[in-house]
Amino acid sequence: MFREGLTEDRAEKEETQYSPSKLSTGNSGDAYRSSRSAGLPPSEPSVARVGSRALSLMASLTEASDDFGIPQLVTYKPGQQYKLHYDWYQESMRYKDGRLCNRVASVFIFLEADCTGGETYFPRIESVASSLLHEGKAIQNGSFEGVMFKPIPGNALFWINLPGNGTGDKRVLHGGLPVHTGTKTGMNIWPLKCEP
Ligand SMILES: O=C(O)CCC(=O)C(=O)O
Numbered sequence: 001m002f003r004e005g006l007t008e009d010r011a012e013k014e015e016t017q018y019s020p021s022k023l024s025t026g027n028s029g030d031a032y033r034s035s036r037s038a039g040l041p042p043s044e045p046s047v048a049r050v051g052s053r054a055l056s057l058m059a060s061l062t063e064a065s066d067d068f069g070i071p072q073l074v075t076y077k078p079g080q081q082y083k084l085h086y087d088w089y090q091e092s093m094r095y096k097d098g099r100l101c102n103r104v105a106s107v108f109i110f111l112e113a114d115c116t117g118g119e120t121y122f123p124r125i126e127s128v129a130s131s132l133l134h135e136g137k138a139i140q141n142g143s144f145e146g147v148m149f150k151p152i153p154g155n156a157l158f159w160i161n162l163p164g165n166g167t168g169d170k171r172v173l174h175g176g177l178p179v180h181t182g183t184k185t186g187m188n189i190w191p192l193k194c195e196p
């Protein structure tokens, strides 16, 4: 679903200036999230195309969303990681149009995965489609609890953060495990849910 358009996304990345990734609290530069990030212009055609595909994932859900904020590239070098966290804001943030919004869902697309390590880890997810395990896209039941998804370029993870009642779903605690060698680059898109 996200493969087409990756070339443009890569091209976008080459021109992008990264800075140390921030936490949703606004802090940056500590070991909690050691990657570097860059915001992408939402109206740029290739970004808009990927963003609207992310919104289309919401179409059949009650948690419909009509905007996706600022997509974010994130890149990791050896030793860099994003420890366990939730993507939603503790308190809704004021969006550019003045509405209070929160990240109702997350889409994380692996763009570049010339690396070892760097799996996206969900310690509280207890099962995953067996085809993902057989194809080596996901790893479950090692010496850890939960599920790890391997960074494979063009693959994407999608999950709901705020189910119908608006409370964050704690099952989707997740993190980017440390990259051991090479580079991992991904793209975050967060479909927003805003107060009317
Ligand atoms: O790098 C990853 O695997 C996950 C990134 C992530 O969760 C985030 O940027 O919010």
Ligand SMILES: [Fe+2]
Binding pocket: 085, 086, 087, 174
């Ligand atoms: Fe995240």
